[in-house]
Amino acid sequence: WGDHWGTYLTAVQIEQRMKLLASDDSSGNPLYDSAGSATDVTNYLNSQANDVIKNFNTINNGSISDPLGSQFNYNSDTADVKSVGSTPINSDDLPTAKISNGSLNVSNLNLGKGQEVQIHYQERINTESNNFVPDKWYQMNGATTLTPNGDDPSNQVDFGIPSAKAPGTTLTINKVWNMLPNDNNIPDSIDFTVNRGNTTDNNAWTQATGSLSKTQNWTGTFDKLSHNNSNVYLPKFNDHGQDFTYNLSEDNVAGFSSSINQVLNNFTITNNELGLAVQKFDSDGNSLTGSQFTLVKDTDNWQATDSSFTPESINGNDNPIPIKPGYYELKESTAPVGYSLDASTIKFQVTENGQWLDQQGTPISNNTLPSSDGFYVNNQNGNDILTYAKHDNIKPFTLTVNKIDKVTNQSVKGAEFQLTNSDTNQTIQPDESGDTATFTFNNLQPGNYVLSETKAPTDYAPLSSGINFSIDNTGKVTIPDGYDSNSELTAGNSNNTISLTVPDTPTPGQLPATGGPGITIILVTGLIIMITTAAGIIFISRRRWEV
Structure with missing residues (x-):
């Protein structure tokens, strides 16, 4: 301003006079700043606003450190910050929240009266780690702290730490042994494998093992199993909250095939004992008794006889015998009476998983009785029985014809016979010729025959x-x-044998040489001589008797 409106004050004079109007601070300095432009005014006001915030906010340039709990994972690497208090905070003034290196860190946190922020992020409990224990409370975070004033980092406030747990599941496993008749040779224990599906972590276990034993009556309930020689529990769901799937497979039990029935997490393992049997039939399909076969075990691919195996006898059409995996030979050792012994060797294999293979390595899957010699799988009460069916023809017969006199039953020589097969019209001559009373016809097969006497004895x-x-x-x-x-x-x-006695009748009027059947005429002539002395009478008489 100027005196009497004629003289003007300089800028310095004006500043001096304005300072006289301003209040002093605690140090005695006037609370006055000069501004030469609008920008200077803006900067001054912002500075004053910061001072106000600093002096009146509850939290000034505060920060939060929130490390993740050891049994948890972040669902994502971002966190959302929202103003939720009665006094809103501008979006530009909201604090910054970042997730990195297993920790949530919040910076530039300024809150005054009526102001509140929420920081949203998600954690997942790590059920797929091998050390997870169901229904155990795990702290979701580490030591979580708030530093309210950035100028005083030593002043920290601890947050409460929440905890969480996740449920587990149990598997009920029952074992059923389906044994062959007259056998109870089962192991004392068996191992099984549980396969876990729906894992999301490549390092999570997918297979674990357990066992059942005879002393447990072959049943058990399991909430943990063994993996890499350590116990692992069975959580209900994976890291993403999806239910795990559990299924069961059994380690092969030598000499058994297995089937598994699953209802939810309840499993029944049925072990069916493998057996070997032989069935012997005649050519009409009728069962034959009296046959016996010998079973021998070989080394791999039938290279040599396995000396550790004691050969076993199998009766035809009898109960099956148990059999373990390996390479085998089967041979008939005793044929039924009336049948020829078949000395051929039949080879087959039993695999570790209970599959039957023939000598060429082809699976034996036929389950019906073959019409010719061969194997088939005969299921008996749930047991798979590898059965060798053998069809045999009766051995040939030898016919022996004996010629006798019908009356005296004495042998008579001089006859001749021939045999005719009525089915083929083939004529068969006896082995003998010449003066004989016995005639032999060899190698007669089943059929119809006619024995004819082509010449009778004299x-x-x-x-x-x-x-x-x-x-x-x-x-x-x-x-x-x-x-x-x-x-x-x-x-x-x-050969099998037939003996036939053929009686002949002597010709009428002929004296039998050795007797014979039929009407026989016997002539007996006698001479009676009577001599009378004194009277001189001599009487001679002949008589003949006929019978």
């Missing part, structure tokens, strides 16, 4: 007709009544 009448007889596929021989005959099935390699 002074004997030939048979009026042939003798019809038959041999069926079971070895039964049928000969007409009135003939003395016998048939027998033989063991070993010799």
Whole structure:
């Protein structure tokens, strides 16, 4: 201003006079700043506002340190900050929240009366770590602190630390043994493997093991298993809150096949004992008794006999015997009476997982009785029985014909016979020729036959007709009544036998040499001489008796 409006004050004079109007601070300095421009005014006001905030805010340039709990993971690497107090905070003035290196850090936190901020982030409990324990309370954070004033970092306030837990699950496992008749040879314990699905961590376990034992009556409830020689629990859900899936597989039990039934987390393992049997049939499919087979075990690929295995005998059409994995040979050692021994060797394999393979390595899967010799899988009460079916023909027969006199039953020589197969019209001659009373016809197969006498002995009448007889596929021989005959099935390699006695009748009027059947005329001539002395009478008489 100027005196009497004529003289003006300088800028320095004005500043001096303004300072006289301003109050002094605690040091005696006037609370006055000069401003030469609008920008200077803005900067001054902002500075004063900061002073006000600093002096009147509850939290000034504060910070928060919030490390993650050891059993948790962050759901994402970002956090949301929201103003929720009665006095809103401008978005530009909200604090900064960052997640890195396993910790949440908040900076530039300024709060006054009625102001409140919420910091939102998510944590996931790490159920997939091997040391997780279900239903145990885990601290979600480490030591969480608030520094209210950035100018006084030694002044810190601790937050309360929340905790969380996650549920586990249990598996109930039951073992059923399905044994062959007359066998109870089971192990004392078995191992099983649990496979866990829906894992999200590549380092999380996916397989763990357990065991069942005879002393536990083959049942158990499991809330933890073994993994890498350490116990691991069975959480209900994974790190993302999805339910784990649990399924079961059993380590192979030698000599058994297994099946597993699962209802939720309840499992039943059924072990079916593997067996080997032999069935022996005749050509009509009728069962034969009396056969026996020998089982021998070999080394891999049948290279040599396994000396540690004691050969086993198997009776045909008998109960199966248990069998373990390996390479085997089967051979008939005793044939049924009346049948030939088959010395051929049948090879097969039982794999570790209970699969049957033939000598070529082809799986044996046929489950119906074959019409020719071969294997099939016969399921008996749940047990898979590898069964070798053997179909045999009856051995050939040897027919022996004996010629006798019908009356004296003495052998008579001089006859000739031939045999005709009625089915093929083949004529069979006896092995013998010449003067004999016995005739042998060899290697007769089942069928219909006619025995004909082509020449009768001298002074004997030939048979009026042939003798019809038959041999069926079971070895039964049928000969007409009135003939003395016998048939027998033989063991070993010799033929089965038929013996037939054919009586002949002497010709009428002929003296029998050795007697014979039919009407016999016997002439007896006697001489009676009577001599009478004194009277001189001599009487001679001949008589003949006929019977």
